[in-house]
Amino acid sequence: MRVDQPVLSDDPLLQHHLQLPDPWWEDLAGTLEKVAAADTDRVAVRQQYMDRAIPEFVGIPAPAVTRWTAAHSDLHWANVTAPLRILDWDGWGQAPEGFDAATLYAYTLLQEDTAARVRDAFPVLDSPAGLAAEATVCAQLLQTVARGDNLTLEDQLRNWSEELRHR
Numbered sequence: 001m002r003v004d005q006p007v008l009s010d011d012p013l014l015q016h017h018l019q020l021p022d023p024w025w026e027d028l029a030g031t032l033e034k035v036a037a038a039d040t041d042r043v044a045v046r047q048q049y050m051d052r053a054i055p056e057f058v059g060i061p062a063p064a065v066t067r068w069t070a071a072h073s074d075l076h077w078a079n080v081t082a083p084l085r086i087l088d089w090d091g092w093g094q095a096p097e098g099f100d101a102a103t104l105y106a107y108t109l110l111q112e113d114t115a116a117r118v119r120d121a122f123p124v125l126d127s128p129a130g131l132a133a134e135a136t137v138c139a140q141l142l143q144t145v146a147r148g149d150n151l152t153l154e155d156q157l158r159n160w161s162e163e164l165r166h167r
């Protein structure tokens with residue numbers, strides 16, 4: 001399928017201020033609700049990974065997943081357009097509730113205003129249910145930092161993991 005709109009960032013990590021209208025955020029939230037309701041046997045995140053990676057990279061036991069939902073699982077700024085289109089669906093599957101919101105949030109950490117907007121759009125991130133998703137995404141990205149990737153996010157990821165440890 002050809003998409004005429006350009007992606008919102010050339011890089012998964014949002015490197016510039018982004019002002020999107022409220023309807024865009026509402027459309028994204030509604031779309032992710034529909035995705036979450038999809039029934040699938042596909043798996044994007046495994047409990048075994050969470051049980052190993054979260055203690056290693058975030059420093060807490062893996063939080064209990066209260067609800068598994070379908071997720072895009074790679075929701076970042078190079079995979080979305082305005083008007084809203086979500087691209088690159090090859091990794092979708094079951095993940096902890098809020099996983100897509102947590103992923104988008106992680107890739108927004110360099111832009112405080114937009115990161116706050118992500119949290120506003122997805123209240124699951126501040127809920128007990130969202131803790132498993134946030135800790136998983138934080139662990140995934142800290143693991144990439146340990147391999148030498150996403151180094152520009154390292155400080156923000158370490159701050160985020162500290163916040164998660166105190167929840």
